[in-house]
Amino acid sequence: MTAIVLAVSLVLAGPSILAVARGTGQVDTALLHLVLALVVTSVAAQVLRAVVRGYQAQAAQAPAEPVVDEPTGRRRGDR
Numbered sequence: 844m845t846a847i848v849l850a851v852s853l854v855l856a857g858p859s860i861l862a863v864a865r866g867t868g869q870v871d872t873a874l875l876h877l878v879l880a881l882v883v884t885s886v887a888a889q890v891l892r893a894v895v896r897g898y899q900a901q902a903a904q905a906p907a908e909p910v911v912d913e914p915t916g917r918r919r920g921d922r
């Protein structure tokens with residue numbers, strides 16, 4: 844998950860980093876955007892992980908329902 848967070852943060856801060864590389868932006872602004880992107884992305888990743896784990900726990904507690912191919916009481920020709 845760390846690699847995804849870093850990649851998304853770099854994409855979000857990309858315009859500021861490119862502005863610094865071209866000489867039209869300030870380094871402080873680019874670093875601020877990078878830090879903010881890292882914080883936002885890591886918080887979003889933690890929230891997403893918590894939601895997925897909640898669904899996994901709920902699915903593990905639910906009883907498995909049998910899969911029925913044909914509805915009961917019908918014949919194939921009754922469709």
